[in-house]
Amino acid sequence: MVKQVVTTICFVLFHCIISYWAFTSSCSIHSSTKIIIPAVARYFGTKGRYEEVNAYLIDDILAINNSLVTLPSSKCSEIHLTAIIRHGTRYPTIKNIQKMREFYDLVVRDATGNLNCLSEIKSQWKMWYTDDMDGRLVDKGREDHRHLAQRLIKWFPSLLTEENVRHGRVKLITSSKHRCVNSTIAFREGLMEGLRIEAELELAVNDALMRYFDQCERFVKEVENNKSALQEVKSFNEGPEMKRVMEKMADRLVVPFASITDDSVEAGFFLCAYEFAIQELNPPWCQLFDEVDAQVMEYAGDLKQYWKRSYGHEINSKSSCILFHDLFHRLDQVVTQINSDGIVSEAVTVQVGHAETLLPLLTLLDLFKDDIPLSSTNFATQHNRIFRSGKIVPYAANLLVVLYKCPEGIRMGVRLNEKSLTLPGLTDPVPMYEDVKKRYRALLEGCDQETVCKINNS
Ligand SMILES: O=P(O)(O)O[C@H]1[C@H](OP(=O)(O)O)[C@@H](OP(=O)(O)O)[C@H](O)[C@@H](O)[C@H]1OP(=O)(O)O
Numbered sequence: 001m002v003k004q005v006v007t008t009i010c011f012v013l014f015h016c017i018i019s020y021w022a023f024t025s026s027c028s029i030h031s032s033t034k035i036i037i038p039a040v041a042r043y044f045g046t047k048g049r050y051e052e053v054n055a056y057l058i059d060d061i062l063a064i065n066n067s068l069v070t071l072p073s074s075k076c077s078e079i080h081l082t083a084i085i086r087h088g089t090r091y092p093t094i095k096n097i098q099k100m101r102e103f104y105d106l107v108v109r110d111a112t113g114n115l116n117c118l119s120e121i122k123s124q125w126k127m128w129y130t131d132d133m134d135g136r137l138v139d140k141g142r143e144d145h146r147h148l149a150q151r152l153i154k155w156f157p158s159l160l161t162e163e164n165v166r167h168g169r170v171k172l173i174t175s176s177k178h179r180c181v182n183s184t185i186a187f188r189e190g191l192m193e194g195l196r197i198e199a200e201l202e203l204a205v206n207d208a209l210m211r212y213f214d215q216c217e218r219f220v221k222e223v224e225n226n227k228s229a230l231q232e233v234k235s236f237n238e239g240p241e242m243k244r245v246m247e248k249m250a251d252r253l254v255v256p257f258a259s260i261t262d263d264s265v266e267a268g269f270f271l272c273a274y275e276f277a278i279q280e281l282n283p284p285w286c287q288l289f290d291e292v293d294a295q296v297m298e299y300a301g302d303l304k305q306y307w308k309r310s311y312g313h314e315i316n317s318k319s320s321c322i323l324f325h326d327l328f329h330r331l332d333q334v335v336t337q338i339n340s341d342g343i344v345s346e347a348v349t350v351q352v353g354h355a356e357t358l359l360p361l362l363t364l365l366d367l368f369k370d371d372i373p374l375s376s377t378n379f380a381t382q383h384n385r386i387f388r389s390g391k392i393v394p395y396a397a398n399l400l401v402v403l404y405k406c407p408e409g410i411r412m413g414v415r416l417n418e419k420s421l422t423l424p425g426l427t428d429p430v431p432m433y434e435d436v437k438k439r440y441r442a443l444l445e446g447c448d449q450e451t452v453c454k455i456n457n458s
Contacts, residue, residue, distance in 0.1 A: 022335035038276055038286040040294035045301035046355045047273040048390040049089070050144055052398070053417050061147045064154045068419040070429040072131050077405035080334040082327055082349045083152065083157050086358055086397040087175075087183040088141025091133035096270050101127055103267035111253035118253070125284060129274075137179040138278045139445035141363045143386035144396035145352075149190030151418070156402070159347045162195050169347040172203045175210035175354060183396075184352045209323055213360065215310075216319035216453035223313055231305045232312070235376035237262040242300065245293045252288055262300075269297045277395065298390065299379050305389040309359040317363035321447035323351075324364055327401065328437070328444060334403055335410050335433060355393040362399065362416070364443065366424040368392055392416070403433065412436050 035058075042052055051057045055066055092100065111118055138149040153160045164170050170191075174184040184203050213219055223229040236242060242262050249265050250257045268288050275283035289297070306312045322357065330346060337344050351357075358458045362368060368386045372378065410433040414421045422429045425439050437444060 011027070017451050029438055035280045036282040038272060038282045039267065040286055040291060041276060042390065043291075043294035043298035044273040044394075045068070045298050045389040046305065046393055047277060047279050047301075048394040050148075050417070052395050053391055053394050053397075054419075056164070057147075059325075060142075062150055062154070063386040064151050064418065065318060069155075069415060071292070071412070071419040072404050072406055072408050072411045072413070072430040076404040076411060078156055078159055078402055079344055079400045079410075080331065080347060080403040081152075082330060082351070082401045084144070084150065084323075084327075084351045084353065084399045085187070086355055086362065086393055086395060086403075087137060087177070087352060088144030089138050089395040090141055090179045091136050091138055091278070092129060092270060092274055094131050094134040096267070097129045097131055097133065099263050099267040100129060100274075103264045103271070106255070106259060106264065106328055107253060109419070110255045110259065113252050113254040115252060115287065117287035120284045125130065135177070137180055137186075140278055140280070141183060141395060142189075145183045145186040147189035148396055148398065149187045150194040152400075153191065155196040155346070155400075155418070160191065160195070160247045162197050164347045165195065165197060165200055166373045168295065169345060170201060171349045172352075173200055173206050173209065173349065174203055174352040175357065176207050177211070177354070180210065180352045180354070181205070185290065187352065188351060205253060207450070209326055209410065210351060210357050212322045212449070213319050213356050216315070216449070218453045218455050219319040221455055222315055229313060232307055232374070232376045232402040233300065236300055236303055236379070239376055241296045241379050244357065245289075245296050249288060257444055265293075266297065266300070269294070280283060281385050295383075296379065297383070298388075299374075302387060302389050302451065303376070305355070305359060305393075306387060309356050310363045310387065311373060313388060317360045318362035318447065318452040320357075320364050321443070321452055322449040323357070323361050324443060324447060325449075328371070328440075331401070331403060331412070331433065334454060338405055338410065340421070355389070355397070358393050358399060359389075364447075365440070367416075369424070404430065408432070409424050 041048070044052070054065065056063055084422065090095075104121075106124055107118070111122070159172065172184050172188060174180045188201050188203070191201070208215060213224070238358055242265070244263065245265050246260045247257060250260045268285055272286035272289065274285060275281045275285060309316050311317070330349060334344050334346065370382070370383070370385050370387050374385065374387060376434065394417070397417055400418070402413040402415070404411040404413065411430045413430045413434045414423060420429050423431070423436065423439060426435060428435070
């Protein structure tokens, strides 16, 4: 018995030592059995893997975790699902590929530090990102959607059925961007594979719904094309926390401080994030950041999301009125059909878009709202903030709205990234649909896209 315990302890210790050694002694371990996750992976924000939000998927990508979801009573049955989903893992955008290339060139040309990872970057790592990759979906991104479709079949076995597909009761809508179209195609493949049927589903491209932000004139003028709208991001990038990250980077590389900018540390952080998300590598770039640096980089990214897509400016959320009304219009239609002949014409609607499609809508619903706004000066006190883009909109982030028919009436459940959410202002995690409508009455009776997006010339 004692011998057995000692053997077990030795075995566990041996593996811990090997894993630790593997993690610290080389910068780019790519184990054939288990992916080594960079210590800073949870700080990648919108460039983060879906698996970081639901770690159980690392062991089984098709697993569903019932303990994260609240269901109504067993007397209820699901009658409708709307899923609004961000595209899967993608390449960096061209702007960031160029910044990454500049930083790589700087490291190769000027860095003289003696860190292991520096010599690895210089001797083994090659800049392989090219401009034409510009935000395109990668293989991992296709898998994100294929697997999500198959998990949704498990979550909603009475809605995602062969019969509903064959009778046109499952709709796929996408933004026109290639990464979204290709994600939707991958989702469809996952669905067909999971249901063991041939593709019968058409994709509908709808930018008015999935890229409403481009078409909201007031948003474009006041936020998208207005540098001062992101002043807090700029101030943070020029502030003491970012300066410290830059100083530490200059020390690690052994280059003059003047050659490091906030753009270069951001590029280094993106190299770390993208190599992990796309290639499942723990790349040498990640060793250039400690945990505090990563928290600062995460905050800089969250500030961008907050001021460009969320609570920072009212028009950010208001620009999603069209999507909000589209959702409730569909839900109302389902309720009407249930109350008449009981046949629901749209059992499942899948809408694929961007982080900037989901975040404004979640904001309109008052979700993930901190008491104190995120600003350039409160990094230290926002340590426990609710607004964390990596938790809210990683790749393949999904908002699931479910209607249930119950003996007492229609109920509605909301899940984000396969976890139940209680809507702010309501206590019941699966409230009566009428109570949800009361909660959002002001928006349902107003929030007119044309009016909110009109530029006020005065
Ligand atoms: O910082 P990048 O260039 O990656 O910004 C992207 C957006 O990515 P995000 O900020 O959300 O990480 C991208 O959103 P996505 O959901 O499609 O990935 C957005 O569509 C694109 O326009 C880029 O925005 P930017 O205006 O160039 O910052």
